[in-house]
Amino acid sequence: MNNNEIKIVFTDLDGTLLDHSTYSYSEAEKALKSLREKSIHLVLCSSKSRDEIKIYRDKLSNNEPFISENGGAIYIPEKYGLKCDFDKTDNGFLVVEIGSEYKILKSAFEQIKIKTGINVKSIAEFTVDEIVELTGLRREEACLAQKKEYSLPFIIDGSEEDVKNIQDEISLSGFNYTEGARFAYLMGGNDKGKAVNILVDIFRKNYPDTKILTVGLGDSLNDLPMLEAVDKKFLVKKEFGNYEERIKVGDLIYVDGIGPVGWNKAILGLFGK
Numbered sequence: 001m002n003n004n005e006i007k008i009v010f011t012d013l014d015g016t017l018l019d020h021s022t023y024s025y026s027e028a029e030k031a032l033k034s035l036r037e038k039s040i041h042l043v044l045c046s047s048k049s050r051d052e053i054k055i056y057r058d059k060l061s062n063n064e065p066f067i068s069e070n071g072g073a074i075y076i077p078e079k080y081g082l083k084c085d086f087d088k089t090d091n092g093f094l095v096v097e098i099g100s101e102y103k104i105l106k107s108a109f110e111q112i113k114i115k116t117g118i119n120v121k122s123i124a125e126f127t128v129d130e131i132v133e134l135t136g137l138r139r140e141e142a143c144l145a146q147k148k149e150y151s152l153p154f155i156i157d158g159s160e161e162d163v164k165n166i167q168d169e170i171s172l173s174g175f176n177y178t179e180g181a182r183f184a185y186l187m188g189g190n191d192k193g194k195a196v197n198i199l200v201d202i203f204r205k206n207y208p209d210t211k212i213l214t215v216g217l218g219d220s221l222n223d224l225p226m227l228e229a230v231d232k233k234f235l236v237k238k239e240f241g242n243y244e245e246r247i248k249v250g251d252l253i254y255v256d257g258i259g260p261v262g263w264n265k266a267i268l269g270l271f272g273k
């Protein structure tokens with residue numbers, strides 16, 4: 001393996017690095033250690049909000065840039081030293097905003113709800129207790145999960161046809177739809193792939209003479225654009241041992257393991273111990 005190469009691992013959190021039910025990454029500890037020892041960049045790329053992701057960056061002692069809300073924004077620590085065009089600074093981070101503002105999404109959501117007459121409920125309409133019940137998150141994290149800036153998570157209570165109608169109405173309204181493990185998402189023009197491409201481009205401009213290898217790991221539909229954007233694409237199994245069928249991309253590696261178990265295998269297989 002080329003040691004002069006910059007290696008960047010982009011990973012989804014829920015159901016990929018983190019266990020679907022317990023949100024633990026303990027099964028991936030060996031691979032995480034291996035990345036640290038080899039100074040391989042690990043970029044968290046999640047549907048979670050900035051503050052939710054910060055919890056996991058702290059736990060993992062991760063000081064890398066990260067991508068929030070399905071590519072809604074990229075956060076680059078100012079101390080990291082990457083030069084780039086950014087939209088604002090926020091608590092020591094340069095922020096590249098890609099998604100639409102939450103209040104625009106909220107009013108679009110209300111319109112879509114009225115137009116389709118389908119029973120959809122945004123995360124803001126749930127109580128914290130309901131979110132705890134629905135996600136298994138701790139209370140503090142459930143509160144943070146409600147505070148989105150660039151995406152609107154929601155639940156559709158209806159048939160497959162209702163889901164299809166909602167998707168159609170969202171795209172007619174000029175917005176994007178995707179799904180994670182538990183929620184559907186209304187978003188502006190963002191997706192994880194766009195954000196990955198922008199961040200990789202920033203690395204390229206800062207290190208024009210160095211080769212960059214990108215790796216992606218995901219489990220759900222919202223990871224498809226991220227997997228399309230990277231060189232090495234890994235799909236882990238979902239909680240019941242199945243793969244997300246809607247992820248179809250060339251050179252996709254189906255990892256034999258659910259969530260963090262698969263993550264561990266994929267990373268150790270690629271980079272060694």
Ligand SMILES: [Mg+2]
Nearest residue numbers: 012014015220
């Ligand atoms: Mg996921």
